[in-house]
Amino acid sequence: MPGMAEWKLEGTNDERQEFKYVGTWDHPGRQSWDMTSGAAKYPTDLYREGQLYAMCLRSPYGHAKIKKLDISEAEKIEGVKLILTYEDEEIAAMPKYIPSYFTFGQSPLLGTEAEFEGDEVGCVVVAETEEICKKALDYVKVDWEVLPFILDCREAGKPGAPILRPEMNPDSNMTGNTFGAAVKWENGNVEEGFKEADYIETIEYGRPMWSQFRSMPAAYFSYWDDDPWGNPDGEKMCYVTNHAHFPSNGPLVSAFQGMGLHEDKVRALSPYMASRYCDFVEKRGAQLSPVLSKRLGGVPVKMVNTRRQAFDAAVPETYFTIRIGFKEDGTLCAVHCKNVHQSGARGGYGDKTHGHLVLPPNAQAFKSTSCPNIYSEMEYYVTNGACTTADPGKDMWEPVNLTFAKIADTLGMDITDVIMKNVIITQPSLEACMEAGKKAFHWDEKWHLAGKKVLPDGRLHGVAARACWSMTWGMISYNINLRLNTDGKVYMPYSEALIGTYWPDAVQLVIAEEMGMKPEDVIVYYAANYPNWQKGDAADRASTCTWAAKEAAILLKNRVLSAIYMYVGAASPEEADIVDSMLTLKADPSVQIPLVGLGQFGEGFCGKPSVPFQSDVVRTMNVDFCEVAVDPETGLVEILDYTAAHDFGKVIRPASAMGQLEMALTMASGRALREEIIWDPNTGVLLNGNMYDYKVPTALDQPPMDNVAVETRCGGGAYGSTGVAHAHTNAGLVGCAIQNATGGDFITMQPFTPDRVLAALGKIKKEG
Template structure:
């Protein structure tokens, strides 16, 4: 068990943490239909806004005549990219995209891109009509939606103005400088060790291709915002304050965008919908303050669900070359990738960032060469996304299965052989968490691996299985500024909203209750946008790392309560005096002459450690209001130490079992299995839900989902929820889950982040290979399966 810094890191017994069926603090509002998301706000006298959106994949607006649109009854305002108000604003939301770009310009670099004009009108229908009445002169330009065409030397260069290489991550580490950008292609190479030497050592060399299709946004709800300006009685100096709802958690970004002090930027809504690592702000979430200021009325701007198909998880082609010895030990890896760079402003987190966060760090083999071409495209935008790591991971998952196939060995044994030890790549010891996961996983799945194409089910379908490992990383991106208050005998936990689809606030409340000897319902959550604490550094980060900091804070509060109880007992108020106009002060507890070490807190009472029957409830123990604060984060977060993959403390494993009908090409996932060690399970149901989500997501991108573009026009052909199929209730397979608690993480009680590390692009694809002996690229639709089998 790891030595976890901080108080009570090694707590053995839990009353609250780990409990099931504790409702979320906002769950009743959601279930009752009273939860207001950004696009739910409808105000009296509210105007609506819409952007001109490009019908072309790549085009430039040469000119716009707005005369006819302005004359339309109900049109309140029209703003173009040439307007000074637009030129003055710039985005401050989360973005790691290269190159400064005006907030709105005349360049349309994907179909559906917001470009050049915004109309504001009494309702959305009038907006639509006004957009139709714009006289727009377009210059239609050649486009790139096929990465292979885009990387050819004679391809049209779609972004001649942006020549820098995406830099997120650490390209060039240990190798020569990256080549300069050529045409649409930027380069990022990461070289460690000596791959050529590794291949010379190898007894076997395999080469294979791995393809990851583009798939669509994880945002369930259409983004948008409503903004208005008001006279603020609490902040009367310097003009009106801004109220904006729907800009998710980006109140500060909005304040910076409009040059406002934070106290004049109000965002009280508590619900932002899902934000699963898609942290970018859409323009509809940023522009409403400006439009509301110009109109002197509230303005609403909300995307349609079709508009939300502007986001892509990037398409990638990988060619792998892996050398290994007769035992299955990998000696060298070469990974040559062609990745989608997306439109101007896309984050490189999801492509270049992979190069230093990928799976190869978990191997004993250090001879790894990664060469990536990033191709500018007109396909879509990649916002900052932490989904990068899991997707790249399956390049090595495939290697493990191919080595196993070649040597007639179980892939779990090949993984075990190649996995380095807990402390470093030079550590040859087993990883206890991995060993525990695979032992439980084999039982869970009745694991009996068979060579490809050798097992037929009684119903005639072919049976396939696959296995995959990942790590539950030591999270913590940022420090957490925690505050707790004992007020009138009740413990308050102030926190910012809005909340998204994880139950991090609840985990924090559970930890506070645990440490203070209270029940979950005893913790009063005070949602207030002005507070500094917000457990949203990412799903697992916000759950486990923030809870570590909150645990420290709870223990500071506990100490202060005990000290206050003794102080009150030592110096009680004189009877009849000292209580002003309020009720008489409560009698103190039996703590006179004691020290805090003599006391404890049990079930909401301060008690003697030696006799729990002797004590007083908080309200009697001290009449004081007590504040405790703590700022910090758990130590040794891998994002900070740069050891991602090189230290292995808590792991997870996933399994897939499929049946393939070789007559129809239909693939059925019989079940997924997950054995995960998040160190310590904080809130079981939300952890289960998180795992179900990633497994369904993985199912979707391997069997169903694929962005389809018309090569000729560059237009998206399935950017709606009819043609772009997401798994539904009857589509999803069984997910068998088992959790281990090795307490080896760095966060609260030895927990670690599981995040979306189980998300994968090839677990089912490998199982299909194991069933039929031929590879099918995702999504493995029946026609592709039959084609791979040579049936059609």
């Protein structure tokens, strides 16, 4: 199989077969106690003596420019402490690009042009209360120039469309992408491939903007005070709340880079920032709140956003047109894939200063099929439809899975057979997932030809399956610092905020495994003021982080044994061991002494495995299965069963690994059936930016799940582990199951709402 021959587990002890702690349950997360009791403090919880509030002026228009701004009346309001405008020299001088690898979206921190409704522009008010902030903003006189806006990326690409960001691209609304992925590429010869095909079909597929909104509406709390460990030349310490995961580290980076500070003079106040789902969107408060506090003498300033104002972390819209050629036996032989993608109001994903586009949906995943002839053409367009974030799932697999569903439906084949016939390079992972998933889902009892099964209650029954990569993300190195203290415990600090993946707790198990320590004697702890220490984070990268932790633990164990082996009467380090946090003699395990008081030893490891970041060489797969019931009278869809068979490579911490699956499938079900950001096409105003009108799944909506962990040891993380959540938040599978139920056309636009289902059943007219 291509690619497999060169690959092997790398690093020390990666082929370990016996595990005492890794892969076991009942290890409560270190932060779980406080998160449950409410002792954990999130930015919205913080309140401090003398605290002030800050809010930005926001655009009421879909696209507009400030011609004139008058803050004189607002400044007179009692309780207003400070108003800064776009003309303020310090704000105007703050870097536009932070961190430096965000290469698009050249918006100023506080500019005059609002690129979507609700965009923060013009001025920021600091006052004693939120109410005074709102009142002051009402008194700011703004002379707006309303500009043409575009919400649909397909419109942005049409000839003659208004150029929305001429400073980025004066000729069109098209933007680039972060990693420089080719806009057009071809493998083989597509036209020749179509000549070989027995069937040629066309697939249309569209996805709206979804809100990725973090559970906590963004709030940025900052103040300045003395550094308790030293104030060289009187420098102050900037205390800020932490928001972004991933190396950008959000406000921390913004604070020290934006204001010319060194990183040691910025301290995060709390490891808690609530959820992020590969979401990098920050509001302006991330960078403004430290500045506002500083300008007021260091008093605490909390910059707040309502839910409505923090609804713009949006998953971008995407439209595909795919022409496929396949043979009588279901073998794919030609793909012509074109997609139009929205890159958001900032020309990428990220906040108003950041623009960033990572691997949007495209035909990349077809490279994991045996199809030799693939043509891909991508277009990314800036719009006025809010800031966009990363694509939630491995969107490259949506067109592939729709292709398989189309082949299966056309030929009357079982879609799992079509998957197995066409997907390559991922064995044994795909086969293992398919077998485990089919068994858990009872696929063989449930599958039928499209439109052929009616449930006793009159609803139409349908099932579908889809495959995807289980990716290991490891684009950054991991910086692990371990210390065996004189108290006999191993310590590892980290400085990254938490988003719910439990990666520190997974790391704890790996260190315990390799060191021979009990898990409770391995303390992986949050150290707010150590920016040089580990900032590992998201679910997928957690596996890579555990790999680096493993390397560090092995180094430390060797160092410790080299120094203290003689205490148990061993003649060399090789004759001694650490078992259950005790120094022992291999030849006589009854000889044990505690590690307490034997010295202090440290080791560090900074690096990462040569994991497959590029998505065309991923070796671990997953297969999801979905069963639906469709009411032919109302078009209402109920998900009866949703099962993921995920190849984790090696499960490190089962509770959180399976939790990530539950999160992703629940999110996918919401996106499939009801989630959609709706903008007024006449005004560009967001219509459903609240939790009543934008419907996320509740406890009653969560589909039944019977997920299965597959372990092939084929990943790039510790012991061959790999990532989780990115792979499952694609909504297309539900649509394929609906088509299997109705026997009609595939619904070409998500979400699969009752009106679209009824249209597919021919009971009402199709949209558009």
